Amino acid sequence: MGEDQWLLLSPSNSVGAPAGKDRKWGSAARIQVLARLVWPTRVEIVPAVLIWISTDQVCVEWRTDPRSYQARQTWLPREDVRTRLVYRSGAGH
Known part of the structure; x- marks a missing residue:
């Protein structure tokens, strides 16, 4: 790896891609979603786009900064x- 390359930290709730083509249902038509990302010091809910769907996991595309192209x-x-994202309404809130 060159000096100009660096690795980004993955969310701790990320999982590996499913093994083999059969586990992936294919493209998800880029549906807008909200993704929960768990970091060592916080949990973020970020806007994302659904890319691939599998039986028990999905691949999402998201940006660290909304203005970022990467x-x-x-x-x-x-x-x-x-x-x-649904919030309950009622007494006590």
Whole structure:
């Protein structure tokens, strides 16, 4: 690896890509989603785009900064990716 190359930290909830082509259902038509990224000191919910779908995990594309042109892709468990975020309403909130 050259001096000008560096590695980015992956979220701790990231998982490896599924083994083999049969585990991937294919492209997800770039659906807008919210991805939960777990870091050592925080948890972030970030806007992302669904890229690949598998039985129990998905690949999302997200940006560390909304103004950045460089996107990152991460495989996450399906339960960490949602199309919407729902808040409960009622007493005590």
